[in-house]
Amino acid sequence: MAIRKSLGRRIGVNLLAWAIGFVIFFPILWTIMTSFKSELDAFAFPPKFFSVHWTLENYKEVLSRSNYPLFAYNSIVESVGANIVGLLIAIPAAWSMAFAPTIVPERKETRMLYAAMLAAILIAAAILYLIGDARGDWRIYGPIVAIACIPVVFWIATRRTPDVLMWMLSTKMMPGVGVLVPIFLWFRDLHLLDTRFGVGFMLMLMNLPIIIWMLYTYFKEIPAGILEAARMDGASLLNEIVYVLTPMATPGIASTMLLAVILSWNEAFWTLNLTTHDAAPLTAFIASYSAPEGLFWAKLSAASTLAIAPILVLGWLSQKQLVRGLTFGAVK
Amino acid sequence: MGSIELQQVRKSFGSVNIIKGVDLQIKDGEFVVFVGPSGCGKSTLLRLIAGLEDVTGGKIVIDGKDATERGPAQRGLAMVFQSYALYPHMSVRNNIAFPLKMAKASKEVIDAKVARAAGTLNLTDYLDRRPGQLSGGQRQRVAIGRAIVREPSAFLFDEPLSNLDAALRVQMRLEIGELHKTLKTTMIYVTHDQVEAMTMADKIVVLDLGAIAQVGAPLDLYNRPDNLFVAKFIGSPTMNIVKGPSADKRGADCVGIRPEHTDISTTAGEWPGTVRIAEHLGSETFVYVDVDGIGPFTVRVDGEAPLHASDRVFLTPRESRLHRFNAAGARIAA
Numbered sequence: 001m002a003i004r005k006s007l008g009r010r011i012g013v014n015l016l017a018w019a020i021g022f023v024i025f026f027p028i029l030w031t032i033m034t035s036f037k038s039e040l041d042a043f044a045f046p047p048k049f050f051s052v053h054w055t056l057e058n059y060k061e062v063l064s065r066s067n068y069p070l071f072a073y074n075s076i077v078e079s080v081g082a083n084i085v086g087l088l089i090a091i092p093a094a095w096s097m098a099f100a101p102t103i104v105p106e107r108k109e110t111r112m113l114y115a116a117m118l119a120a121i122l123i124a125a126a127i128l129y130l131i132g133d134a135r136g137d138w139r140i141y142g143p144i145v146a147i148a149c150i151p152v153v154f155w156i157a158t159r160r161t162p163d164v165l166m167w168m169l170s171t172k173m174m175p176g177v178g179v180l181v182p183i184f185l186w187f188r189d190l191h192l193l194d195t196r197f198g199v200g201f202m203l204m205l206m207n208l209p210i211i212i213w214m215l216y217t218y219f220k221e222i223p224a225g226i227l228e229a230a231r232m233d234g235a236s237l238l239n240e241i242v243y244v245l246t247p248m249a250t251p252g253i254a255s256t257m258l259l260a261v262i263l264s265w266n267e268a269f270w271t272l273n274l275t276t277h278d279a280a281p282l283t284a285f286i287a288s289y290s291a292p293e294g295l296f297w298a299k300l301s302a303a304s305t306l307a308i309a310p311i312l313v314l315g316w317l318s319q320k321q322l323v324r325g326l327t328f329g330a331v332k
Numbered sequence: 333m334g335s336i337e338l339q340q341v342r343k344s345f346g347s348v349n350i351i352k353g354v355d356l357q358i359k360d361g362e363f364v365v366f367v368g369p370s371g372c373g374k375s376t377l378l379r380l381i382a383g384l385e386d387v388t389g390g391k392i393v394i395d396g397k398d399a400t401e402r403g404p405a406q407r408g409l410a411m412v413f414q415s416y417a418l419y420p421h422m423s424v425r426n427n428i429a430f431p432l433k434m435a436k437a438s439k440e441v442i443d444a445k446v447a448r449a450a451g452t453l454n455l456t457d458y459l460d461r462r463p464g465q466l467s468g469g470q471r472q473r474v475a476i477g478r479a480i481v482r483e484p485s486a487f488l489f490d491e492p493l494s495n496l497d498a499a500l501r502v503q504m505r506l507e508i509g510e511l512h513k514t515l516k517t518t519m520i521y522v523t524h525d526q527v528e529a530m531t532m533a534d535k536i537v538v539l540d541l542g543a544i545a546q547v548g549a550p551l552d553l554y555n556r557p558d559n560l561f562v563a564k565f566i567g568s569p570t571m572n573i574v575k576g577p578s579a580d581k582r583g584a585d586c587v588g589i590r591p592e593h594t595d596i597s598t599t600a601g602e603w604p605g606t607v608r609i610a611e612h613l614g615s616e617t618f619v620y621v622d623v624d625g626i627g628p629f630t631v632r633v634d635g636e637a638p639l640h641a642s643d644r645v646f647l648t649p650r651e652s653r654l655h656r657f658n659a660a661g662a663r664i665a666a
């Protein structure tokens with residue numbers, strides 16, 4: 001039985017959808033409109049809609065004042081590069097969690113071992129923090145050690161796939177600013193500040209949990225029997241992943257990649273804090289137009305429009321693929 | 333070559349013991365069927381032989397060499413899955429060629445072998461299709477084709493026909509039987525259908541709760557079931573089991589009589605009873621009788637029999653075909 005709805009109700013639902021869509025899209029529309037106004041019109045209150053003198057001045061100004069191609073190039077290299085590497089790490093990781101999960105029944109000893117290791121690490125971190133004071137920057141390494149060891153603790157103490165998945169998600173719950181100082185110092189010491197490699201590395205780490213989670217859910221949809229058949233047919237693990245799993249999961253991998261690229265493209269916290277010029281992506285390009293001594297709304301809008309245009313176009317072109325990927329498995 | 337030997341093979345999932353110490357010898361070229369009710373561990377045992385699961389204990393010897401630690405690709409076996417498990421993104425040709433590509437065969441060899449397998453299995457016209465565009469029977473043939481091009485030392489089949497309709501199942505059963513005659517390769521075939529087991533096997537392995545209940549040729553199991561489980565599992569309709577004075581008289585805890593080994597008469601016999609239902613199939617008649625003091629009893633009569641519901645009848649077992657079992661369910665030798 002198809003669910004029948006009255007015409008009035010359908011019109012109502014449609015209007016509501018359009019209204020919500022408009023509210024979501026409005027800031028972008030407003031930004032684009034503002035980018036074509038003069039600074040004076042952009043400031044006007046109440047805002048002007050019709051009696052505006054449309055102009056391309058802002059774009060000319062913005063493009064002549066800063067090196068847009070360099071920012072755009074950095075954005076592309078960092079967000080695409082980071083996520084290609086991320087995929088290379090995530091595909092085997094998601095494979096192992098989806099097709100060779102470790103589900104050991106939890107035992108009392110395991111939990112005690114886990115608690116003991118966690119305690120040892122926290123004590124070590126506290127000692128580093130306390131004695132580190134006398135030795136300059138050392139105290140900063142206390143929290144780093146603690147954070148870096150948590151995955152190891154999980155791996156040794158539990159080795160249960162559901163826990164590892166949960167732990168990965170939990171890393172996304174911590175605000176990035178919590179580890180900004182230690183990571184900044186690390187980057188400084190390793191000469192990674194303001195390098196494309198450094199930013200890409202950071203973006204890769206940031207997206208890895210999401211990429212693995214998404215791939216994991218796609219891979220779960222693939223019948224394990226097909227991979228077993230490949231194993232019986234003499235395929236090595238690498239061949240199984242390259243010739244069977246990856247082609248079957250292409251829609252899922254593509255939409256994961258797209259989402260990850262979009263997230264990296266829009267990432268502003270790490271890109272702003274870890275770059276100055278050479279490796280600065282488009283987020284830094286936008287930020288450079290919000291000066292403390294007064295905002296230039298129109299120029300800021302022009303910069304924003306230039307920054308989001310490529311990703312908007314990419315999203316538009318890949319709409320079909322994205323939707324197909326996000327509903328992958330629903331239609332077999 | 334394809335002899336396979338299992339020595340005390342055990343498998344547990346967590347704390348649950350699924351396979352409980354299986355010893356089995358399979359000779360080169362034999363057609364062996366694992367049969368048993370659903371959930372008894374047939375697939376698990378097959379997967380242990382394939383190397384898709386690791387044993388918890390015991391040894392698997394293939395062609396005289398210990399293969400317990402070898403991965404599935406190194407055991408030289410081919411498997412046909414219940415779900416076919418074809419590669420949906422590859423053409424039929426590439427599906428069949430996949431094992432050869434993995435073995436790094438040359439292009440000429442691959443083409444020749446694929447063409448030959450496709451010819452044997454009537455797939456030549458479908459080589460460029462995707463599995464999704466094939467019928468169930470054709471998919472099954474592709475899965476078999478993929479298995480035979482490797483020239484494995486043994487084939488493993490896991491309920492390969494259970495997704496097919498009845499007519500196709502009979503046809504594929506014959507085709508697999510013919511394939512075995514041509515290739516003369518060891519085959520291990522898993523099914524829960526005792527008719528498939530009886531018709532195809534050189535040797536049947538009856539499994540019950542992860543242990544072997546009996547191993548033997550089809551008619552051995554039919555004529556001399558080692559225990560009540562096998563007695564009731566093999567044969568259709570199932571064997572009648574009678575307890576009480578009739579069994580005591582014959583020195584057993586219970587006796588088993590097959591429906592086809594019972595004489596039915598309207599005048600005289602050992603067990604009086606009333607016909608509940610009579611099914612007239614022409615070639616044979618199944619009579620379901622309520623025997624006084626014993627309960628439901630099935631009788632099979634060759635051809636037509638003039639019997640109808642609520643007729644009074646007398647049943648007599650043929651002594652020579654009667655099976656006696658002790659209280660533990662084991663056969664008492666004659």
Ligand SMILES: Nc1ncnc2c1ncn2[C@@H]1O[C@H](COP(=O)(O)OP(=O)(O)O)[C@@H](O)[C@H]1O
Pocket residue numbers: 345350368369370371372373374375376377
């Ligand atoms: N990977 C697994 N994890 C836990 N239990 C399993 C697993 N595979 C099979 N089992 C259990 O083992 C028993 C036997 O399964 P299976 O070998 O598939 O039976 P069959 O093929 O005879 O129907 C079942 O009870 C099933 O639930």
Ligand SMILES: [Mg+2]
Pocket residue numbers: 374375376491
């Ligand atoms: Mg099974």
